[in-house]
Amino acid sequence: MAAQTKPVLYGYYRSSCSWRVRIAFALKGIEYEQKPINLIKDGGQQLTDQFKAINPMQQVPAVSIDGITLSQSLAIIQYIEETRPEPRLLPADPMQRAHVRIICDIIASGIQPLQNLYVLQKIGEDKVQWAQHFINRGFQALEPVLKETAGKYCVGDEISMADICLVPQVYNADRFKVDMTQYPTIRRLNQTLVEIEAFKASHPSRQPDTPDDLRL
């Protein structure tokens, strides 16, 4: 499918779900435009009526592509995968695909939602402890799963959506000072992945809206 115009990503440099989509675009070599939505400034630009019309969940990311606007990072990535299949982000074998999706869902349903900005704002002063608790709980489940499925990457030796979910979640864990020595497999995979160009180029420290003092 040839896109008439470049896809537009509404994202935020430090949002782990926005980063997932940036990695997918980078791995597939798809050029896209970025429209930064600052989740902190002006009380949160995602809360404006203008952005609510783009994504009623008032969250980033959202992507305009092929004449429609999509939200929810994994739905976006799977749409990209189905319309721009090369290089693939899901293995061909159904059982391997299931392993990829289990890892994605442990992160995307089991960890990230419990430590995102909106929830932490509601938790208030205990937010660091809360975030650490839920990241640790998720990583304690993820570590034995990855020990079974991993090769060079999360599932075998092929980069997949699981890797796309893992790296931004480890970045969040670092922000919340989670002790990663408990998770040798997660740590080893992350160290390998962050050296790959698509993960580097899409890193929060290198986006158009990255503040100067965080820029690498």
Place this chain on the structure above:
Amino acid sequence: MAAQTKPVLYGYYRSSCSWRVRIAFALKGIEYEQKPINLIKDGGQQLTDQFKAINPMQQVPAVSIDGITLSQSLAIIQYIEETRPEPRLLPADPMQRAHVRIICDIIASGIQPLQNLYVLQKIGEDKVQWAQHFINRGFQALEPVLKETAGKYCVGDEISMADICLVPQVYNADRFKVDMTQYPTIRRLNQTLVEIEAFKASHPSRQPDTPDDLRL
């Protein structure tokens, strides 16, 4: 693919994520065995070492199928969809599939994780208010999305994974006494769906582990 033995569902009658899997099996006419895991009794049977070996997230559902054990309801359902494609639970068109997945992910990442048992136990006495807050927030986003995508069902006139996610989430909303009059589209879709045999047979009130006083 012909299954040698019946799939086994480790679930709990009232778990909305277990119900999702039960609906998928019912829609596809797949016979399965149930091994109930009581999330309340004995301090939570999902926390035993025995169950931790089945699902390290210590959550239901998990499914043993085709010689492997899978966790995470949407990963399970997509594996079933890819290995037992009829009747399909995802539309053929990529944009329609994206709409289905957005609805699934709003529920599975944006609502359900914030009101599941584990989180509410951590919240403590404010748990009803907390659950109502996050269900309302999610439904306020879901209502305009469904207004655009719905036909007879969540996306057009074909039952999909979106419907499988919607009905158990509305059941949870009812448990937490969310005012559903604010969400006419969600309510209308739910009313249609709960009349369908696959949704009825899989309902929490009709499972092997349903307590007698809740049985219909």
